[in-house]
Amino acid sequence: MGAPSIHPSAVVDPGASLGEDVRIGAFTLVGAGVEIGAGTSVGPHCSIQGPTRIGRDNRIHGHAAIGGEPQDKKFTGERVELVIGDRNTIREFVTLNRGTGDGGGVTRIGDDNWFLAYTHVAHDCIVGNHCVFSNNATLAGHVEVGDHVILSGFTGIHQFCRIGAHAFIGMGAFVNGDVPPFVMVAQDGYGRPRGINAEGLKRRGFDSARTAAIKRAYRALYVSGDPLDTARARLAELAGESDDVRAMLAFIDAGERPLLR
Known part of the structure; x- marks a missing residue:
């Protein structure tokens, strides 16, 4: 294990904390109150705002925007945070927002998840472990996602909904109610249950x-x-x-x- 590697064009605030073997790419901004765990790599042109805590061995690709202010008109600048676990893959143009004061104050993401390009996790969401968010999948605020959930491309989850463990949301489905564990949802205007996620199980x-x-x-x-x-x-x-x-x-x-x- 060695010292962090920071590209000369990157800007890292003195109030940020970088673990061993962290790599920061070209033209990336790491703000005050950001903690990045050992072995995590951050690609070029990323923005990581604090307070944000990122665990070990994550892979954050170019142009991701991590820890930005919540997109909520009620937010007034109170201290809120984003917490990300270990071994997550975060691809290009992903946006992960911090929480809100009246929503618990924390957006929380677990371990071993894949967030593909242009996916969005809004304020106060809770995402479990081993999930896959395909391109352009979007969570509105206060959504809870269990372990081993797959969101296919261009899916949208309404605020305050819950997606149970091992559920599968099909391409382009819009979900406006709670989806129980193991259930598969397919597009039909708004998404509708279409059996269980037998292949995933x-x-x-x-x-x-x-x-x-x-x-x-x-x-x-x-x-x-x-x-x-x-x-x-x-x-x-x-x-x-x-x-x-x-x-x-x-x-x-x-x-x-x-x-x-």
Whole structure:
């Protein structure tokens, strides 16, 4: 491990903190209150504003804008921050904004995520681990995204929505309600559920019994035609046999926005 490597044309504020082996590319600006963990590389023409904490071994490509002020008219300059975990890949022209004072004050991103070109994470969002945001995928403010979620290109998630773990949002879908874990959403005006993310679950080692239990829960929730209260009661019955169904039920019970149905 060695000292940070900073291109001569880069501007690093004295109030920034760079870990060992951090690399800062040409014409990049690193502001006060920025902390960058060991082994992270930042490409050319990036802007990183603080307060922002970035973990280890991240790869930030050219023209990314990290830690900018929230795009919220209620923001009045209060101290808010962006926290990014380890081993994330952040591609060209990605924008990740800090939180707001009345929204918790923090935008938080986990580990091992891929943010492809032109993706946007707005203020006060929470993103888990091992997610893929394809080109131009956009989160409005206060969105929560679980682990292993895939957002296809040009998807848009409405503010305050939640996307459960292992969900898959298809290309161009606009989501204006909570998406339970494991569910696949496809474009139809606004996005609508179209089965479970069976291929993704298979890739992550879910066996046939787990997948079958999730399918039964999906049918109860979306195919039966029952009102939500009746479908929820059926899920409660199925939850006795499956940790995954219990996770779906807990997700539904914790929601404040309508469920996407």
